[in-house]
Amino acid sequence: MKKIKVSLFYPAGDVSKPITYHLVKDFDLVINILHADISLNKMGKLVLDIEGEEENIEKGLKFIDEIGIKYKMFTKSIIWQEDDCVHCGACTAVCPSNALKMDKTEWNLTFEQEKCLVCELCVKSCPLNVMCVSL
Ligand code: SF4
Ligand code: SF4
Structure with a gap:
């Protein structure tokens, strides 16, 4: 498969x-x-x-x-460098597919790769360059 x-x-x-x-x-x-x-x-x-x-x-x-x-x-994918993330949530505001969401109990970022459209908006929105593109 x-x-x-x-x-x-x-x-x-x-x-x-x-x-x-x-x-x-x-x-x-x-x-x-x-x-x-x-x-x-x-x-x-x-x-x-x-x-x-x-x-x-x-x-x-x-x-x-x-x-x-x-x-x-799609030949590219988005990599979330989780260890460097401060869970500010800025990237969730621009994500069109809800692949990036804040967990409302822990207030942590979650990333569902399967929903990602590789639009790269989160890459531009992250102040710490935590989201990046893999070729
Ligand atoms: S914008 Fe960057 S630092 Fe903030 S939650 Fe998203 S990935 Fe983490
Ligand atoms: S690339 Fe686009 S769809 Fe994928 S996580 Fe980032 S903002 Fe969401």
């Missing part, structure tokens, strides 16, 4: 294509929608985790390509 993170870019007018349905039904893939920015008649963006057999992932990506949807694989 393999898991990838990918952004899909829909041309205006194509946002109603049932891509996730086909990825699940036709290619036996597990899809987790991390972020969706889609409106009728506008360009749309979808960020997905796709999990399944490597061969099925390849077929699913080929299908996406063949129906004219551009996609981009």
Whole structure:
């Protein structure tokens, strides 16, 4: 089994294509929608985790390509250097996916890597350069 993170870019007018349905039904893939920015008649963006057999992932990506949807694989990831974090919470204010949250009982930062969109906003917002990008 393999898991990838990918952004899909829909041309205006194509946002109603049932891509996730086909990825699940036709290619036996597990899809987790991390972020969706889609409106009728506008360009749309979808960020997905796709999990399944490597061969099925390849077929699913080929299908996406063949129906004219551009996609981009995530090659970078965000590293939280936890030992240097002072848990000020500044990064949580800019995180669009709630990957970064303050634990309300301990008032500690928590980071859920699976939800991260690698937008890098937290990297710019951290006063101590605790968040960084790994290539
Ligand atoms: S902004 Fe930096 S120091 Fe503050 S909680 Fe986030 S990672 Fe930690
Ligand atoms: S890069 Fe940082 S701000 Fe962006 S989604 Fe990931 S954790 Fe949140």
